[in-house]
Amino acid sequence: MTLHIHTPLIESRPLSLSTARSIWLKLEALQPCGSFKLRGVGHACQTHHARGARHFVSSSGGNAGLAVAYAGRQLGVPVTVVVPETTTEHAKQLLRLEDARVVVRGSSWQEANAHAQTLLGPEDAFIHPFDDPLLWTGHASMIDEVAATGMKPDALVLSVGGGGLLSGVVEGLRRNGWTDVPVLAVETHGAASLHAAMAAGHSVELPGITSVATSLGAKRVADQALACSREHPLYSHVVSDREALQACERLLRDHRLLVEPACGAALALLERPEVLAPYRQVLVIVCGGATATLEQIRAWREQA
Numbered sequence: 001m002t003l004h005i006h007t008p009l010i011e012s013r014p015l016s017l018s019t020a021r022s023i024w025l026k027l028e029a030l031q032p033c034g035s036f037k038l039r040g041v042g043h044a045c046q047t048h049h050a051r052g053a054r055h056f057v058s059s060s061g062g063n064a065g066l067a068v069a070y071a072g073r074q075l076g077v078p079v080t081v082v083v084p085e086t087t088t089e090h091a092k093q094l095l096r097l098e099d100a101r102v103v104v105r106g107s108s109w110q111e112a113n114a115h116a117q118t119l120l121g122p123e124d125a126f127i128h129p130f131d132d133p134l135l136w137t138g139h140a141s142m143i144d145e146v147a148a149t150g151m152k153p154d155a156l157v158l159s160v161g162g163g164g165l166l167s168g169v170v171e172g173l174r175r176n177g178w179t180d181v182p183v184l185a186v187e188t189h190g191a192a193s194l195h196a197a198m199a200a201g202h203s204v205e206l207p208g209i210t211s212v213a214t215s216l217g218a219k220r221v222a223d224q225a226l227a228c229s230r231e232h233p234l235y236s237h238v239v240s241d242r243e244a245l246q247a248c249e250r251l252l253r254d255h256r257l258l259v260e261p262a263c264g265a266a267l268a269l270l271e272r273p274e275v276l277a278p279y280r281q282v283l284v285i286v287c288g289g290a291t292a293t294l295e296q297i298r299a300w301r302e303q304a
């Protein structure tokens with residue numbers, strides 16, 4: 001039994017027509033807690049539960065925290081999520097809907113995370129948002145589902161925050177023998193930590209995050225993400241917040257799905273014909289995002 005669901009894989013007629021190739025969408029936005037995170041987080045939580053964990057702790061006020069809260073409720077394990085004061089009321093409400101205990105501590109994620117570490121007892125499991133092999137193995141299941149349909153893409157587009165999704169997708173491509181399928185990894189300006197690390201040739205820490213795509217806001221990517229860029233065909237692309245927001249509005253219009261700018265970033269690459277030119281069939285991971293609202297996307301768009 002898994003906590004995530006099998007998601008639909010659809011060929012987008014509007015996006016295929018406008019790009020003059022086949023655009024396939026893996027609809028991770030339809031996971032019960034709104035993002036792909038449930039695949040990895042669900043696998044990690046089930047593994048820790050089987051090993052005797054009696055309490056899950058997270059320090060993410062975003063989709064990772066929501067996935068932990070959902071997984072904990074499903075498994076009957078209490079969940080504490082420590083978030084900084086900057087977390088929106090909306091995000092805290094979503095966590096409480098999943099019965100998580102929400103603790104507000106500190107003015108930054110670093111402070112909230114430091115407090116979360118002090119809460120950990122011997123029967124508790126800390127669930128990291130992106131840097132854990134258990135997460136990657138869970139995320140890889142989305143590629144198993146694509147392979148099972150018989151459709152093999154010529155390229156795969158996804159967004160990168162801390163690189164957990166990237167690491168999991170590359171694991172999935174490998175275990176299905178698809179080591180020749182290139183990954184187009186997309187970040188937004190102001191959150192482009194993989195792009196910076198690949199340019200430097202080693203892990204680097206961004207001074208800060210300035211993008212509205214908050215779910216991409218890891219100042220440093222997991223070492224595994226950088227390893228993927230060396231061991232698998234991978235191209236890094238950076239889009240603007242405005243492009244990511246426009247892509248969110250377009251997906252809503254074309255497919256009636258509302259996603260976060262973090263997900264819009266990947267979709268925004270479809271507006272770059274020169275990037276898509278070599279590929280006939282392109283698969284986009286529509287990673288989702290539960291904290292998006294139409295009002296927020298429109299307000300950001302006016303600022304951008």
Ligand SMILES: *Cc1c(COP(=O)(O)O)cnc(C)c1O
Pocket residue numbers: 035037063064129130159160161162163164165166215216218260262263287288289290
């Ligand atoms: C977490 C998340 C990302 C980035 O995933 P990483 O594993 O941190 O790279 C992108 N989009 C959404 C909606 C997310 O929740």
